[in-house]
Amino acid sequence: MVSIIPEITRESVVYLIKEGKRADGRAFDEYREVSLETGVINKAEGSAKVKLGNTQLVVGAKTQIAEPFSDTPKMGVLMTNSELLPMAAPNFEPGPPDENSVELSRVTDRCIREGKVVDLEKLCIIEGKKVWMIFLDIHVLDYDGNLQDAAVLGAVAALMNTKVPTATVENDEVILDHEKMIPLPFNEKALMCTFAKIGDELVLDPSLEEEEIMDARISIGMRADGSICAMQKGGKKPITRDEILKAVNIAKNKTEELRKYLE
Amino acid sequence: MIFVKDKEIVVPGDVLADEEYHTGRGTFREKNNILSSLVGLVAIRDKKISVIPLQSKYIPKRGDVVIGKITDIRFSMWNLDINSPYSGFLPASDVFGKEKRELSRTFDVGDVLFLRVVDVDEVKKVKLGLKGRGLGKFRGGILINITPTKVPRLIGKKGSMINMIKDETHCDVVVGQNGVVWVKGEPEMERVAEKVIKMIEEQSHTSGLTDRVRNMLLEILGEIQEESEDLEGSEEEEENREEFIQ
Numbered sequence: 001m002v003s004i005i006p007e008i009t010r011e012s013v014v015y016l017i018k019e020g021k022r023a024d025g026r027a028f029d030e031y032r033e034v035s036l037e038t039g040v041i042n043k044a045e046g047s048a049k050v051k052l053g054n055t056q057l058v059v060g061a062k063t064q065i066a067e068p069f070s071d072t073p074k075m076g077v078l079m080t081n082s083e084l085l086p087m088a089a090p091n092f093e094p095g096p097p098d099e100n101s102v103e104l105s106r107v108t109d110r111c112i113r114e115g116k117v118v119d120l121e122k123l124c125i126i127e128g129k130k131v132w133m134i135f136l137d138i139h140v141l142d143y144d145g146n147l148q149d150a151a152v153l154g155a156v157a158a159l160m161n162t163k164v165p166t167a168t169v170e171n172d173e174v175i176l177d178h179e180k181m182i183p184l185p186f187n188e189k190a191l192m193c194t195f196a197k198i199g200d201e202l203v204l205d206p207s208l209e210e211e212e213i214m215d216a217r218i219s220i221g222m223r224a225d226g227s228i229c230a231m232q233k234g235g236k237k238p239i240t241r242d243e244i245l246k247a248v249n250i251a252k253n254k255t256e257e258l259r260k261y262l263e
Numbered sequence: 264m265i266f267v268k269d270k271e272i273v274v275p276g277d278v279l280a281d282e283e284y285h286t287g288r289g290t291f292r293e294k295n296n297i298l299s300s301l302v303g304l305v306a307i308r309d310k311k312i313s314v315i316p317l318q319s320k321y322i323p324k325r326g327d328v329v330i331g332k333i334t335d336i337r338f339s340m341w342n343l344d345i346n347s348p349y350s351g352f353l354p355a356s357d358v359f360g361k362e363k364r365e366l367s368r369t370f371d372v373g374d375v376l377f378l379r380v381v382d383v384d385e386v387k388k389v390k391l392g393l394k395g396r397g398l399g400k401f402r403g404g405i406l407i408n409i410t411p412t413k414v415p416r417l418i419g420k421k422g423s424m425i426n427m428i429k430d431e432t433h434c435d436v437v438v439g440q441n442g443v444v445w446v447k448g449e450p451e452m453e454r455v456a457e458k459v460i461k462m463i464e465e466q467s468h469t470s471g472l473t474d475r476v477r478n479m480l481l482e483i484l485g486e487i488q489e490e491s492e493d494l495e496g497s498e499e500e501e502e503n504r505e506e507f508i509q
Contacts, residue, residue, distance in 0.1 A: 004373055015450065
């Protein structure tokens with residue numbers, strides 16, 4: 001089901017943005033209140049719950065030993081999945097993942113993979129035979145705009161929270177020591193910033209209202225040193241070169257701000 | 264015998280009273296007792312006991328006035344979302360009479376209308392109409408959603424609460440029974456009204472709300488006035504900010 005936005009809501013939001021204001025009184029480059037909790041699920045090796053304003057999601061990480069892909073015999077496997085639960089929004093339907101869900105998980109996956117958040121090579125136990133597999137599951141509990149930033153923040157937090165048993169090899173057999181749990185080979189906190197283009201302005205962390213009326217959207221994944229590790233553009237209208245550069249500059253400061261929640 | 268006080272919060276299964284009382288909305292009888300079936304506040308009127316839910320969905324009722332948005336245009340009617348599990352429809356004949364005209368030229372998808380519920384049938388098909396004073400399409404303004412049970416509280420005794428908001432913010436305010444509120448005025452004032460309405464929704468179960476709303480309104484309006492006075496002397500700051508955005 002497509003949600004229909006009342007014309008007058010569109011007018012009022014566009015008008016406010018033109019005047020340099022936002023409906024909830026935030027500045028253009030201001031996040032809503034962020035809250036992050038880790039270790040919320042006992043059954044998962046790592047987990048995190050993120051709240052971004054009224055947007056809420058949980059991320060769980062499960063680990064398992066399995067055979068690596070044949071083209072990358074020395075690398076661990078990372079799989080990201082997302083679920084837009086029907087209780088999160090009236091227009092989320094049960095059933096196979098739709099394009100929004102696929103986009104959410106794939107962009108999150110890209111940011112984590114290309115940002116080298118986890119050193120996948122260190123997850124190898126026996127080359128070509130046994131490696132650690134990490135499953136990241138993103139469950140959206142409440143949708144109020146900007147799932148992307150929340151998902152990446154939650155995913156990174158969940159990975160930081162994940163502990164696996166130490167694995168040793170004896171006679172080609174993997175022996176797990178559940179007494180000695182170690183964290184994943186974590187080496188980078190890559191995070192994402194999403195901007196919505198409304199009229200001629202870019203606004204950070206779009207709310208649901210803003211997301212519904214935006215002309216275009218750009219998400220930028222960034223590592224701590226300011227290098228870009230992922231980028232995704234959405235929406236119907238184009239984004240100019242200058243706007244992208246401006247977004248990258250703002251993202252540099254804002255990912256730094258978000259990173260503080262991970263400490 | 265009664266086991267609860269007026270305006271007490273109860274949960275489903277709480278025993279409210281015994282057979283001396285009558286069951287009202289949100290309650291049921293089991294053996295000789297009256298129990299709550301909802302999470303909400305107890306309301307006792309004479310010998311009738313009912314529970315007003317803290318949160319609810321709008322169930323259409325004949326005669327209500329509601330705010331709906333058009334989601335679809337069909338051959339001879341518009342479909343509307345009325346913030347309810349049931350969607351409504353507005354027959355073209357109600358608007359045009361016997362004349363035949365293009366529907367989308369009058370109201371298009373995304374338009375917001377103020378309507379009356381003409382009829383609700385057995386399968387909850389909601390027939391809407393535009394006949395009446397003040398009914399029709401909204402131009403401009405903002406929409407605010409609240410829980411439908413809080414609508415009476417927002418309006419207040421004989422409209423005391425809503426009139427106070429109207430007077431203080433100089434906004435037009437229209438409240439639909441389905442929990443959708445339309446506000447139109449100065450953009451800044453619209454946001455003030457939104458804030459106040461959200462606050463009423465949050466605190467509707469507490470007493471002395473009208474006074475607190477009045478204080479809040481005066482406080483916000485006072486701040487805005489101070490700001491606009493400050494602005495006259497701070498043009499320089501304004502320029503700096505523009506540079507930063509560029």
